[in-house]
Amino acid sequence: MKEFKVLMVDDEEDFVRTLDERMKMRNLDSNVALSGEQALEILEKEVPDVMLLDLKMPGMDGMEVLKRAREAFPGVQVVMLTGHGSEQDEAEARRLGVFEYLRKPVPIENLMKVLKAAYQKKLQESMVAATFAEAGEFDTAQEILDKSRKR
Secondary structure, three states, X not given: OOOOEEEEEOOOHHHHHHHHHHHHHOOOEXXXXXXXXXXXXXXXXXXXXXXXXXXXXXOOOHHHHHHHHHHHXXXXXXXXXXXXXXXXXXXXXXXOOOOEEEEOOOOHHHHHHHHHHHHHHHHHHHHHHHHHHHOOOHHHHHHHHHHHHHO
């Protein structure tokens, strides 16, 4: 599979730096944000394919980052990874369009499968929209992109 970009957002620095190293060992282009605010700053400069997002962080929490990212960067697939979430948190994240909601700890191979599936979904949505746009069906292409934004 082609290398894809992952932005990992987690305030637990040791955890996220170790995960970053493991991603790089698997030839993924990864970047780290240690807060929700920092994640949004990075998104403004370089949009990843997939964002791995912690739920509970000081300042701007993962739910707020998810809302803002889905609105401003609808093509980014978001995987929420948390050690402290509730069933209500999961339901809200899914309503806001998270690709997957995972609870820590997650074996690295399982996490990689989810990240790859999120990337595949991004590619599929982009290709379908591009096909309609190339055929001159710009309204249909926009509808596809809008639907992907709302998921």
